Each structure stands twice: as structure tokens, then as C-alpha cells.
Amino acid sequence: xxxxxxxxxxxxxxxxxxxxxxxxxxxxxxxxxxxxxxxxxxxxxxxxxxxxxxxxxxxxxxxxxxxxxxxxxxxxxxxxxxxxxxxxxxxxxxxxxxxxxxxxxxxxxxxxxxxxxxxxxxxxxxxxxxxxxxxxxxxxxxxxxxxxxxxxxxxxxxxxxxxxxxxxxxxxxxxxxxxxxxxxxxxxxxxxxxxxxxxxxxxxxxxxxxxxxxxxxxxxxxxxxxxx
Ligand code: NI
Numbered sequence: 374x375x376x377x378x379x380x381x382x383x384x385x386x387x388x389x390x391x392x393x394x395x396x397x398x399x400x401x402x403x404x405x406x407x408x409x410x411x412x413x414x415x416x417x418x419x420x421x422x423x424x425x426x427x428x429x430x431x432x433x434x435x436x437x438x439x440x441x442x443x444x445x446x447x448x449x450x451x452x453x454x455x456x457x458x459x460x461x462x463x464x465x466x467x468x469x470x471x472x473x474x475x476x477x478x479x480x481x482x483x484x485x486x487x488x489x490x491x492x493x494x495x496x497x498x499x500x501x502x503x504x505x506x507x508x509x510x511x512x513x514x515x516x517x518x519x520x521x522x523x524x525x526x527x528x529x530x531x532x533x534x535x536x537x538x539x540x541x542x543x544x545x546x547x548x549x550x551x552x553x554x555x556x557x558x559x560x561x562x563x564x565x566x567x568x569x570x571x572x573x574x575x576x577x578x579x580x581x582x583x584x585x586x587x588x589x590x591x592x593x594x595x596x597x598x599x600x601x
Contacts (some may be wrong), residue, residue: 374561375508375515375527376446381436381493382522390429390495394457394544397425402458406469413467416535419457421478430455433493433546445567446526447489448553448560450601454478455548457495460504465537471529475549487549488557490533492517493524494545501541508533528557553599563598566591 399417406414433455477483505516509532554560
């Protein structure tokens with residue numbers, strides 16, 4: 374399931390993020406990649422243990438908390454601290470699948486499963502060429518390049534890549550969540566049901582027996598499938 378969520382960050386927030394990132398010390402991005410991914414990864418990242426990453430990461434987490442669509446789509450149990458990357462001309466990230474297991478920084482070694490990957494775009498699409506996030510799913514391949522402040526949520530299990538940037542610089546925040554529902558197909562069904570429930574509530578009101586039945590069914594499926 375691939376979901377685009379607009380306006381997760383306002384234009385003012387994007388400008389404030391970019392202002393801080395302008396002054397950040399960028400490092401080679403290979404440090405957070407698995408063995409295979411590291412061989413095809415060529416970009417720059419803000420070190421995850423830096424003050425910049427911590428402060429901006431907090432800002433991203435606050436924005437996520439205000440996004441009911443993200444919550445419904447990812448059903449997050451844990452979110453790894455958001456990171457920040459950039460692709461200057463010639464930089465790229467070849468086809469890879471994200472690591473299944475990640476260590477939570479500063480947790481004394483606690484590990485989490487990465488089920489859901491997210492990218493928040495921090496550069497306006499007209500300011501760079503290339504740099505599309507290309508995600509493969511059973512319906513084919515999808516090239517994603519969104520306005521600054523918008524975000525795409527997709528399965529960490531998918532094969533994906535970032536096309537080479539040929540002009541400008543593509544900046545983004547990216548992070549992983551462990552979902553309460555590990556299976557992407559089940560998560561997608563719950564998301565579709567959530568969307569249908571919101572439509573039914575708007576059309577029929579909360580008192581309608583059909584709405585009550587759908588809401589009950591949602592919670593009972595979640596009870597059946599959630600792992601905490
Ligand atoms: Ni990836």
C-alpha cells in the first residue's frame with residue numbers, strides 16, 4: 374500500500390527545517406544501510422546522533438501526531454527517530470529493500486521491526502531534476518516526487534530506489550515505523566475500512582446501525598491482528 378499525505382509540514386515549517394539543514398554537517402549516507410543497500414547507496418545524511426537530527430526529528434514526530442491519515446495507514450507502534458538526507462547531482466540510491474530490524478538509537482540496544490517506510494519531501498520538485506522515489510508493488514512501479522511538506526508512506530518490504538539527481542539538490546526526511554499490524558495486506562485492508570467508515574459516518578451519522586457494525590468490525594479485526 375502506497376499512500377501520499379499532503380501538507381504534513383506547512384511552507385513555514387519546511388522553510389524553518391531547510392534553514393537549520395543549510396547549516397548542518399552532512400555525512401556519507403551508507404552508515405544506516407544494510408550490506409547490499411550500502412553498495413548502491415550514494416547520498417548524504419545528517420548524522421542521526423547530532424543535535425540537528427534530534428531537534429528536527431522531534432518536529433517531524435509532532436507533525437505525524439497531527440496526521441490521522443498517517444496513524445490510520447501505518448498503525449504505528451514505534452517510530453524510529455526521523456533522519457534527513459540529501460541527493461546532490463549524481464547522487465542516487467539503487468534498488469533495495471529496507472533492513473527488517475533496526476536498533477533504536479539511544480535505547481541501550483532496543484530493536485524494532487521496520488514495517489512502514491516514510492519519506493517527507495523538503496525540496497520543491499521544480500528545484501531539482503531526477504530524484505524520484507520509485508516504489509515497486511504488485512501493480513507495477515510508481516515514481517513519487519511530491520511538493521515540499523508532503524509525504525509518502527509505503528511498505529518497508531517493497532523494492533524501491535531513488536533515481537539519480539541531475540540538477541539541484543533533493544532534501545528529505547525519512548524514517549521507519551514498526552506497525553501494530555506487520556502484514557502490509559492486512560494493514561491496507563484496515564486502512565480501506567477506515568476510509569469507508571469515515572465516508573459512512575459522514576453520509577449516515579454515527580447513530581446508523583451500519584456505522585456501528587462497521588466500526589465494531591474494524592476494532593475486532595484490529596484486536597485479531599494487532600501485536601503489541
Ligand atoms: Ni530504502
